[in-house]
Amino acid sequence: MPKVLKAEGMNKCIGCFTCMLACAGVNRQNHSLVKSAIKVRTSGGLKGKFVADVCIACKDDRACAEACPSGALEIRAGGGVLLKPEKCIGCRRCVSACIVGAVFFDEAEGKPIICKHCGVCTRFCPHECLRMEAVDNAV
Amino acid sequence: MLYEKYIRVLHIDLTKQKILIEQREDLHAYLGGVGVASKLLEEHIRPELDPLDPEQPIILSIGAASSVYPVITKTVAMFYSPLTSELGESYAGGRLALTMLLAGYDAIVIHGKAPKPSYITINCNNIEFKDARALWGMMSDEAGRVIREKEPGGGKRSILRIGPAGENQVSFASVCVDTYRHFGRLGLGAVFGSKNLKAMTIIGDRSIPIKNFKAYFKVYQEIYDKVTDTEIMSKYHDAGTAINVLPLNEMGALPTRNLSQNRFEQVEDISGEAFVTRNLVRKMACTGCPVGCIHIGQFRREFDKGHDYESVSVGYDYELIFALGSYLGIRSSDEILQLIEKVEELGLDAMSAGVVLGWATEALANGLVTEADTLLPLAFGSTENYLKAIEYLAAQANDFYKNLAKGVAKASEIYGGQDYAMHFAGNEMPGYHTGYGTLLGTTVGARHSHLCNGGYSVDQSLKEFSKEKAVEAIFEEERERCMLNALTICLFARKVYDRKTILAALNALDYPITDAELTAIADRIYKTKLRIKKQLGFDLKAVRLPKRFFETPGLWGKLDEQTAYDMIRMYDEKLGAYCQIVDPLL
Incomplete structure (x- = not known):
């Protein structure tokens, strides 16, 4: 069964950013936070709450894929999309199409950063803010 | 880089x-x-x-x-x-x-x-x-x-x-x-x-590609698992460093009312447990630390009549509870948080602020200064007065506060009361009146901090006290921490980062280094610090410790002044010989 990432325990988040460092490290082989497909941030300075901006694995309609003019975002089983970088022209339409603000843009590469729901961030979350959920949907 | x-x-x-x-x-x-x-x-x-x-x-x-x-x-x-x-x-x-x-x-x-x-x-x-x-x-x-x-x-x-x-x-x-x-x-x-x-x-907006991903990530995972599986997670994350309040009080090592006492009779109300029950609302972490030791406590403040309240959140830790709590005779976690907030917004070191006010309170009671100096009837336990006094201190409101703002060593040189001006070579004391380890460690520590070499932990771990053993243990720890601090590892994780782990971590970053080189680096750093101290005129032999350290019993009972000075002399002699050894690289 395919799995999708759920960031439902953010009330437990301590803001260690380990999920981001792990995502950037494993998926982009980079030490920089800006390469991560999940972004933990505070709303209103450090005294505000931690929130996670990350793909919520849209199922029926995927606005990012609809907006893509070159077919670079393919439907992912279980929800969300997969980026085919060779087809991507770097137009950023997916970035503005995502209503939850979960598509980021890698300025150096000229391509969007798309969460592929691999679960690496959940493995490195020390407080169970993030988890993978099995979903029964096939494409 | x-x-x-x-x-x-x-x-x-x-x-x-x-x-x-x-x-x-x-x-x-x-x-x-x-x-x-x-x-x-x-x-x-x-x-x-x-x-x-x-x-x-x-x-x-x-x-x-x-x-x-x-x-x-x-x-x-x-x-x-x-x-x-x-x-x-x-x-x-x-x-x-x-x-x-x-x-x-x-x-x-x-x-x-x-x-x-x-x-x-x-x-x-x-x-x-x-x-x-x-x-x-x-x-x-x-x-x-x-x-x-x-x-x-x-x-x-x-x-x-x-x-x-x-x-x-x-x-x-x-x-x-x-x-x-x-x-x-x-x-x-x-x-x-x-x-x-x-x-x-x-x-921080630069991108840094990982050079050898496989090797790096293997070591990363090992360290991550070690950090999250060992007791440091529970110790520093659960109730945090505040959990030390009760055990230190039990040991008779909790500096209370300007160290006129080593136990606080109302310790239950300012314990880590009390903060958990009444105030703790959140825990946070530094970036890249899965432990999350930052504890945020909340208190309610009435800012106007007619049930007008606000909630205020501030970070707390053991050292702040000692300095702005037991040291000033403050009897509740809420009041400590108010004092922390005051120190925080004005931008003062909480430990020094508490210790100088402890001295000022006693100096007023003993008639060394008058209320015309302190502008307030400073008294142990009076939060209202201390809140105001902290403002006077930050503003240097009059000559007295101007002098107090220079630290307790200089203020007591002017007004007297040096026997109970609790500092180590000018740095206000930390919250551990454990014994000779603390006295020696904080005196000889490069920056006179409890974190230089953890003297308090030497006091607690040495089964049988011996001057030689304590001097040796503190020297070794001071030196090793030069290397740990060159890597800027949080000292809470010092047991995770043993030599083997450090070497694996650096090697996986394509940083070839050996165990012997780490030792040589530790020596090089320690000696550099010692040279700077010497240049600035510091002389261990000239350090005088306030008498009260020897009057108020600690973990091992009353401490003997002569023994403490003997140990400082032994350490100084050890440093003399140590500095003679030439670094072949320089």
Whole structure:
């Protein structure tokens, strides 16, 4: 069964950013936070709450894929999309199409950063803010 | 610099508003962190001038593996301390280390004095000097808010700022880093103030490809699992360092009412457990640390009649509970949080603030000073008075507070009461009256901090006391921590980062290094610090400890003055021989 990432325990988040460092490290082989497909941030300075901006694995309609003019975002089983970088022209339409603000843009590469729901961030979350959920949907 | 064979140093000249970047291969011999900072301090310090002279440098430095492995989260600041007129060294967590790494600087050296109140913004391809005249006089948190809203880079930046105490150059003013962390001790805030530097923001926006992913990630996972599976998670995350209040009280090592007592009769109400029950609302972490030891407590304040309340959140830790709690006879967790908030917004070191007020309270009771000096009937347990006194201190409201703002050593030289002015070579005491280990460790420690060598832990672990063994243990720990601090590892994780782990971590970053080299680096750093101290006129033989250390019993009962001085002499002799051994590399 395919799995999708759920960031439902953010009330437990301590803001260690380990999920981001792990995502950037494993998926982009980079030490920089800006390469991560999940972004933990505070709303209103450090005294505000931690929130996670990350793909919520849209199922029926995927606005990012609809907006893509070159077919670079393919439907992912279980929800969300997969980026085919060779087809991507770097137009950023997916970035503005995502209503939850979960598509980021890698300025150096000229391509969007798309969460592929691999679960690496959940493995490195020390407080169970993030988890993978099995979903029964096939494409 | 990560994956490079040099240390990248950013020099900022506030007077001329110019910068200079150096790539120093020679600094590799100091590893990073406190090593590089000590060397840069030695190069740039002006011993003949006042610690607050514009010519004095501020050094910030991170380590060779900062932020790329768990719990390597600290940045070291080194400077000429206005409090002790001696080596200034202080550590802060938060996001600073990661942002320095991603801005592309291993070390930052700040020179000169801005012509008017200013703040600096730094990122990987720009540095700007900005007008802070309107921020001058603002509380630390308010200044942070203004900059946060005005400057870009949210989420990947760090904001350092001082409060009015730093602007007014109180000798133990602190620098707040990212709301909940601080360069607390030894007066870096005053040095910022002396340079007209209200704040700094560093944005980490560089990309750093991982060089050898497989090797790196294997070591990363091992360390992550070690950190999250071992007891440091439970000890520092659960109730946090505040959990030490009750055991230290039980041991008879909790400094109470200016150390006239070693136990506090109302300790239950200020214990870690009390904070958990009544105040704890949140825990947070420095960037890259899965532990999350930052504990946030909340209290309710009535700001107007007619049931008008606000809730206030502040960070707390053991040291603050000791200094602004038992040391001042404060009887509830809510009142301690109020005092912490006051110290926080004005930008003072909480430990020094508590200890100077403890002395002032007793000096008033003994008639060394009058209420015309203190402006208030200072008395143990009176939170209202202490809240006001902290404001007077930050503002240096009259001659008495001006003198108090120089620290307890200098104030007691003027007014008397030196026997109960509780400091080590000018630095106000930490919250451990455990025994000879603390006395020796804090006296000989390079910066007179309990964290130099953990003397309190030597007191608790030595089964049978022996002068020789204690001296040896403290020397070894002081030396080893030079290496750990060169890597800027949070000392809470010191047991995770044994030599084997450090070597594996560095080697996986393509940083070839051996165990023997780590030892040589530790020696090189320790000796550099000792040279700076000597240059600034520090002499261990001249240190005098206040009598009260020997009157109020500690963990081992009453301490013998002669034994303590014997141990200091033994350590000094050991250092004499140690410094004779020449470093073959230099």
